[in-house]
Amino acid sequence: MKKEESISLEPRPQNPIESLIRVERLPHMWCPGCGIGISMGAFTRAVVESGIDQNSLSVVSGIGCTGRVAGYLRLDTFHVTHGRAVPFATGLKLGNPKLKVVVYSGDGDLMAIGGNHLIHAARRNVPLTVILINNFNYGMTGGQFGPTTPMEAFGATAPYGNYEYPFNLPYLMDVCGAAYIARWTVYHVRQLTRSITEAMSKDGFSFIEVITPCPELYLRRNRLGDALKEMIYLKENSRIQNGAETRTVAIEKIRGEIIIGKFVDRERPGYIQSLDGHLQKVLGARYQRPPFWEK
Amino acid sequence: MKKTKPKPKIKELVHLTADPRGVLTGVHFMNGDQAACEGALAAGCRFVAGYPITPSTEIVERFASRIPTVGGIFIQMEDEIASSIAIQGAAWAGLKSMTVSSGPGFSLMMEHVGLAAMLETPCVFIDVQRAGPSTGLPTLPGQADMMQVRWGAHGDYEIIALVPNSPQECFDLTIQAFNLSEEFRVPTFVMMDECVGHMAERVVIPPADKIKIFNRRYTTLPPEEYLPYRTGKDLVPWFVKAGTGRRFHITGLTHDERGYPMMNAETQGKLVRRLVDKIRANAEQIVRYEEEDCEGAEVVVISYGITSRVASRAVEMARKQGIKVGRFRPVVVWPFPEKRIRQLAGMVGGFVVAELNYGQISLEVERLVAGKVPEKAIEKRRVNQPGAATAKSD
Incomplete structure (x- = not known):
């Protein structure tokens, strides 16, 4: 027998970001203490706060732990091949410039296998927002070292410690010409949220590096403590330096200071504006603006 | 017993003739590469991403020169890997798109042949074959990519490949490739060779209204009813493009009708069986x-x-x-x-x-x-x- 429903059903208070999450796909697959979910929370709040049209917002991810972000967002989301989120996003954006296109992926995906695509998209100044989650290793495959792993840190494929120099990502993006460059840690969620809003409003290529060391593999293997201890570390050892010279912000040591902040915010015509303006100038009346851009 | 389901009004969704803006009607003397480019334009291709390579580069050179006056985009990417996925981004924005290459570049594209098969992205690849392996003979013909196009990416999947033997056919079959790609939502290939690409002959381009075009079938279902990989008897799901409020997810992982990843043998079996069957079951209609x-x-x-x-x-x-x-x-x-x-x-x-x-x-x-x-x-x-x-x- 079914019990009589006697409780009056008050509308359940809804988290403002709930409509942006595919709740039917929860629980997510990230480990306890992982910061990817925190960054995703910041992203969804930025989407809500900025008031951008959610039906015109697409998120493209590559492969890896962060690559799964696309699958949890209730937006038009694309989970493509390893390292290739940026060129997919480039095609998507050029096919419909009215879309806001965000690339959300990890350091191994975007900077190792996808490094070539990332630098070229920054050079072209394609209007994309790239959120790069830097966890200092390859998480999904088991903690191998990567192009962002600090010197001497251990990884599954660096059993005696890493002896390769890591990339200084903000500096790299700076010299490639990105219009907007920032770095935050997952401790700095408010700043990160504001930064994502700013980045999405740019007409050119915007890049945000989010520092969130992998708790299960990187922190554990390097005996750096658990996720809570890491949060305290990020709080105490990050220094906000907006407008810092990007060449000075490298993260090369396991336990060094982390410079964070908005490093670059400049006006430079985006790819679509350049293409349109140049062809209009050169071809005049013969130029036919792509009709699918107008819709 | 025949079941009769209300048939969707395809004619309303599918324009049957070419957009005249891309059609260079007339009698021409042009080579196979140029004719293939004109075929793509006539078919409604408005996005090409490519990377220079002999002997296919004349196709993209012509496209780069023609497209700004037709209304579309050419982008030269950093490599063939990027080209072969940029076209898929454009396809999911709603465009007909194509990339073009030859042996070494075609090898790099295999990753995204697999992706296009898995996501069921309609898109066209042209491979102007040269002799290989590796760098081989860049300026001389080969036909040794015929099995690569069939089996080049890992996993089980089916594709469609056409082989022209004249510049006229480069024009005709490129249109045909776009039509088949749209109809079956499968990566479709025009397997030219250096000789056919570089030989010049008479090419007749008919008036736009004489060119049959199969345009993409977009879903008409409301967001709450639409599932990106639900199909009817023809095994081909109807398309959705980004920015239409459907809030869909697509992934290269094994996925169910919702497009959500599903890591089990049953979903794998169902999905890949369909990807293979949608071509095999229609093979008699496709072969020529x-x-x-x-x-x-x-x-x-x-x-x-x-x-x-x-x-x-x-x-x-x-x-x-x-x-x-x-x-x-x-x-x-x-x-x-x-x-x-x-x-x-x-x-x-x-x-x-x-x-x-x-x-x-x-x-x-x-x-x-x-x-x-x-x-x-x-x-x-x-x-x-x-x-x-x-x-x-x-």
Whole structure:
């Protein structure tokens, strides 16, 4: 027998970001203490706060732990091949410039296998927002070292410690010409949220590096403590330096200071504006603006 | 019993003739590469991403020059990997798109042939084949990518591949490739070769209203009812493009009808079975071939692309000597015209497969005629050396 429903059903208070999450796909697959979910929370709040049209917002991810972000967002989301989120996003954006296109992926995906695509998209100044989650290793495959792993840190494929120099990502993006460059840690969620809003409003290529060391593999293997201890570390050892010279912000040591902040915010015509303006100038009346851009 | 479901009004969704803006109606003298570019424009292709490579680069050069006055985009990417996925981003924005390459670049694209098969992205690849492996002979023809196009990416999937043997066919079959790609939501390939790409002949481009076009079938279901990979009997899901409020997810992982990843053998079986069956079950509708005097022939010469032009002369010479020779040319090579080759096997004395490789399509023919034709009667040696396109007595 079914019990009589006697409780009056008050509308359940809804988290403002709930409509942006595919709740039917929860629980997510990230480990306890992982910061990817925190960054995703910041992203969804930025989407809500900025008031951008959610039906015109697409998120493209590559492969890896962060690559799964696309699958949890209730937006038009694309989970493509390893390292290739940026060129997919480039095609998507050029096919419909009215879309806001965000690339959300990890350091191994975007900077190792996808490094070539990332630098070229920054050079072209394609209007994309790239959120790069830097966890200092390859998480999904088991903690191998990567192009962002600090010197001497251990990884599954660096059993005696890493002896390769890591990339200084903000500096790299700076010299490639990105219009907007920032770095935050997952401790700095408010700043990160504001930064994502700013980045999405740019007409050119915007890049945000989010520092969130992998708790299960990187922190554990390097005996750096658990996720809570890491949060305290990020709080105490990050220094906000907006407008810092990007060449000075490298993260090369396991336990060094982390410079964070908005490093670059400049006006430079985006790819679509350049293409349109140049062809209009050169071809005049013969130029036919792509009709699918107008819709 | 026949079940009758209300049929969607395809005519309302699918324009049946070409957009005149892309059609260069008239009689031209142009090479195969240029004709393929005109075919793409006529088919409604408005996005090409490419990377320079000989001998296919004339296609993108022409597209780069033509497209700003037609209304579309050419972007030169950083490599062929990027090109082959940028076109898929554009496809999911709602465009017909294409990339173009030759052997070494085509090898790099295999990753995204698999992705296009998995996401069911309609898009066209042109491979102007040169002799390989590796850098090989950049300026001389080959036909040795015929199995690569069939099997190049990992996993099980099906594709469609067409092989033109003249500049006119480069135009016609590129349009056909777009139509098939849209109809079946499958990556479709135009497998040219350097000779066909670089030879110039008369190319007739008809008026736009005489060019049949199959446009993409977009879902008309409201967001709450639409599932990106739900299909009807034809096994082809209807498309959705980004920015229409459907809030869909697509992934290269094994996925269910919702497009959500699902890591189990059952979903894998259901999905990949459909990806394969949507082509295999429709193979008879897709295959296209030309044949001449095959039934009752002492020998049938099977050839495609430039080799079919060369073989014609050999066939004429043999006929002058009184040998009954038939000619067979697959125009669509994948799916292969299996049914017809099996039929012919019982009616002819033997087969000669002429191709610019060391045996690729000949393997397919051997497989189909095994037991019906004495083994000795299948000529499987190469007829021409890859890199050369002149008839040899061999």
